[in-house]
Every structure is written in structure tokens, then in C-alpha cells.
Amino acid sequence: MKLALKALLVSTALVASSQVAHAQVAGDSRLKTVQDRGKLLCSGHNGSFLGFAEVDDQGNWKGVDIDLCKALAAGLFGKSEGALEIVPISWAQRWPALQSGDIDAVIKVSGWTQSRDTELNLAYSQPYFIGAFQVMSHASLGAQTLADLDGGSICVAAGTSTERALATYLETKAIQAEVLTFENGDELRNAYYEARCDGMVEWAPSLAASRVDAPDGADAHTILPDVLDLEAEGIIVPENDADWLDVQNWMLSSLWFAEANGITSANVDEIKANPPSATIEKFLGVTPGYGERLGLSDDWAYNMIKEVGNMAEIYDRNLGSGSRYNLPRGINALYSDGGVFYPLIVD
């Protein structure tokens, strides 16, 4: 009896001490791990995802997600060269790779859903891109909005969330349109190109790509402004790592802050030399505080802007007017330009 009690005590003590040790490990932020390693491991793609992660002729990554990885690495280490490793991973691999430490953050057009947020032990930053489901239509029809396609036909991929979104939208707006469904993306696009339907529904960046690749030229097609539904894409880090999550949120905020204040990769040096306000002085690290509170160097925002530019530059280069897709920014613009994004307050 006494022996059993003793064993019980010892084992309780063991369990307790192991729990303490565990708590200490969990308390170690990924931020610290990354800084000690001197290198950021960021998510890439196994293949490509148009506009967000592509491979150029020389095998270098480019795209919105890749630029955000570069910004993060530049913010942490001054510049991304030599401090950033893009790890190619598949969709299925995203979450386990994050938990096992193969990557430090998932920046891979991943929508914020409730099950991911709660059941998978993931933490989302504020969204950096709103993936809208929109409609593309033949320019010859002269449609300005989806309502103009009343009485026409619309193609959509079968059994997807886009199909559901289209049905709901048509119902609420009382638009009478015939919905044709197709099994896969290629069939869908070909049916639309062959004018079997007046409009086609897809995720906006995919629509932009289909428009560019249209056999009769991009100008023969218009993307209508109606947003049927949307998905908010954020940066994902492990749960319970507030320090690392803060860095993600403030990185995104800094990119918007720079855009709102007209700071670009071209003029950032000039503005740093003559800051127009005390806030911008602080933002660019002329006066201390902006980086230190996060555990970073004070000029981290300057380093990011210097390397990848502000959010508008990132968008234009990869999806907008500076790219082949020429996708209008729409709701992905700053609030002042009719979008939904905004910087947080720098104080």
C-alpha cells in the first residue's frame, strides 16, 4: 500500500514536471526560433498558383504570397536574400508542415474558415486578400453588372462553393438566368470560350487568368463588378503564439500604412531622410519604438518597403496593371479607394 502510494506520488511529480517543461517549450515563440536560425522558412507551392506563387524562367519564385514572405524576411533580417527559404509544399501539407516546423508561417492563399481556426489549432492574421467570386462575360454583350445577364445563361463548376454562391446571389437579386454546370475547370472555360454561356463564375484571380488566355483576346471579355461571395485569405501561424502573430499583423498593417501615406520602394529613402510627420518618423525607424515592441529592429518597416514596396506595389506587380492578369484591385484596395483594407494606428 505504502509502496503504491509512493509510486503514485513519484509518477504525479513526473507528470507535473513534464507539464512544466512542456509549457516552457510552448512559451518559446516561433519568432525567437526564426531569429536564432537566421532564416525564415516560408510556404511555397508544389507547382504553381497563378499570381500568388509562380516560377519564373530561372526557377525563382514570384507572386503575392512570395512577396509577403520576402517582406517578412526583410522585416526580420534586414533583407530577404540569404534569409528566406521558400519551402515547396502541397495544399494537404500546409497544416502538418506548420506544426512540425518545416515552415514558420503559411502564406498560401488560405481562406479563414471556422473549422481551421478552431479545430486545427491555427491562428489567423487579419486577411490580406479577399478572394471574390465574380462573373466574366463576353464584352460584345455589353453587360455592366450581373443584372444585365437577366434571361441569359451562366456557366459554373459543379458542386463547388461557387455554384452555391451563384444560386444564392441570383435568388436574392431575383435575376433569371440559366445555370449550366461543368465537371472541371477546363471544360468550364472551353464552354464559355465557345459562347455556350453568356457568363462564367470563378474566383477572381482565376477569372483574370482565363481572360488573359482567351483565344479571342482579353479585350473580348469583361469581369463584372458583382461579388457573389468571398473568401478572406490570411497568414496562418500556430495557435498560442501571440508574439509571432503580432509580427504578421503588423507586417500587413505596415504595408498598408506605407500605401496610405504614399511611401513606396522608390521614395522610401527620401521620406526617411525628411519625414513629413512624427508618426512616419517613428514608422520608418528614425525615432525608436516601432520595431522594438515586437522584438524586431526599429527600421524593420523601412527594410520591408525598401525590398518589396507597399501593398499597392505588391498587388500591381503580381496581379494588377503591372502584370499580365491586369486584375482590377476592387475590394482589395485601401478603404480610401473603395476597398476593405486599412492600416492600424501607429502610436
Next chain:
Amino acid sequence: MSFAADFPKDSAFNKAKARYFATPTDAVVSALFAAFAVWILWSLANWALLHAVFGANQRDACMATEGACWSVVSTRWRIVLFGLYPFEEQWRSAIACVVMVVVAALSCVPWFWSARRLPPLWIAGFAIFYVLMRGGWFGLREVTEQNWGGLSLTIFIFAAVSLLGMPLAIVFALLRRSDLPWIARTMALVIDVIRSLPLLSIMFTFAIVMPFVLPDWAIGDKLYRVIVGYALFFACYQAEIIRGGMQALPAGQEEAAKALGLTYWHRIGYIVLPQAFRNALPPTINQFVITFKETSLVTIIGFFDVMASGRAASGNADWNFATIEMYVFVALIFFVFVFTLSRYGAYLERRLGVGRR
């Protein structure tokens, strides 16, 4: 009296006439199929050759033509062959790939088929490959495994899986035939369990779940874990193929060898295995072909094998419309390797006289 004189002379024309135009129905069917075949070949040639654009960086010409856009291949072939390997260092990947192919080709030559020649050849081959690809020695820049890609990676995975898997398969087959029931039954269970799992889930488990379970020192790089997992899968299938070859042998042979006083290893090494391999040659070649093709499954754990590299090569703003051409190019690469493999298999069968007993 000779009947030979009654038959028409055996000219090519007469032969064709007898084969394809013997009756009016035959003639119509043959003509229809011939016309169909010509039409298919003509449209294919039209698309692939006559109206195709070949030069590099000719996107605009591609958009204008009806034909194939081989420009995507001539512009971005290096991505398919080398994946994400650093651009300036791709010569290393090229040499490493050639070394692997040469070693594989050499080990197909009968002169190398001995325990004293084959292992050193492969050890040297893998050593050169590793030093060239990985770098970090002799002033070569270090390139980690996750940046390996393209054809070199596919060939490396295939060679490593075959070389690890084959000896393992022999061991598994022998254990499964063991006289001790608990060994034979355990082995049978292991083989059947692994065979009943999809390769994809085995790869996923080895690449992604293993690091949570294994101690730190045993983790190694993802690439090697995947190779081990795949080799295990290969070995289980191949073990059953070898066992099939063994069971085709008359039991009397082994009994006679025992009666002569040969030891276990002599019986296996000189009597059983050589004949088992000869019996099992066709399915073994089959297994190699399948293994080569299934290496493209590693894309699910983020490796840039030929297939994923092909997708990345056509998947950008400039070339997204030319995916079919890129798939055709990748298919051609696979065809060259797999066809060579199956021709070599046919040569071996002739040489060993399989099916001529």
C-alpha cells in the same frame, strides 16, 4: 502434283490484298479505318509540326497560331529538367543526372553482374550524385534537398528506391518462406498490411507524420524518409513477385540440393534465387516501370519531380494557355525512360530464355 503453283505469288501487294481487301466488306472497313488513321495523323502533324511555334520566347506567335506552342518548352525546359535548383548551378544537376543514367546503364551490362562489381559501381554513383547535388564540398555551393528537382530528382528517387527495395524484397520473400511459422506469419502480415495501404498515404506518413514520432537524430531529411517509405512499399510487392518465382520451382530441386549437403545459403544463392528471378522477370520489369511512373506522387509532399516541375513551367502568367504542350513534353520524357526499360526487359527475357522452356 504441287498445290504451290495454284496460289498467287507472295508479293507485298498480294499479301495486303489478302489481308485487308479479301471481301467487299473487308475492303470498306479497311478503307474507312485507313481514312480515319490518315485523318488523325494529318491533324496531329498539323497541330504538332506544321502550325507549331518552336522558338523560345514567342508567346505572341503562339497566341496567334492554331498549332502547338512548343515555345513554352524551349523557353522553360530548364525548369522541367532541374526544378527549383539554383539557375547558375544547374550544370551540377545535369552532370549528376547523367552520372545516374550511366551507372544504371552500366549495371545493365552482364559484365557488371557480380557481387564484387555492382555494389562499388552504385556506391560510387550515389556518392558522385550526392556530392554534386548537395554541394558544400570542394567549393561547391550548398543546395539543400528541398531545392532538388526535375529529372535528376525523379531518377534519384527511382534508383534509390529500387536499390534499397530489391535486397529488402529478397529478405522479405525468404522470411515469408521461413520454416518457422511465427516468422513466416509475421512477415506475411507485414507484407499484406503494407500492400493494403495506398502508396500516397505511406509517403504522406513517412514525410509528415514521422517527425512527430521519431527521435530527433533519426528524422533525417524528408526526401530520405520518403525514399525509405517507398522502398518498403516496393519491397512488399517485389517480395511477392519473387515468392511467386520461387514457388514455380519444383520442390524436388531444393530437396535434391539438401540431399547433396548444400548449406541454406548455397541452396538459396545457387539454386533457388537465380531460377526464381528468371521466372519472375516479366512481373519484375513491370514493377520497375510502375515504380518509375509513381515517383511523380512525391509532388504531394512538395517535391518538384518532373511532373510538378512541368506544371510549374506552364503555370505562370505568360504560359498558362500551353499546359497541353507541357504535358506532352513530360509524357515524352517518361516515355523515353519507360520504353528503354521495357526494351531492356525484353532483351533480358531473350537472353535468359524466359518462356522457352
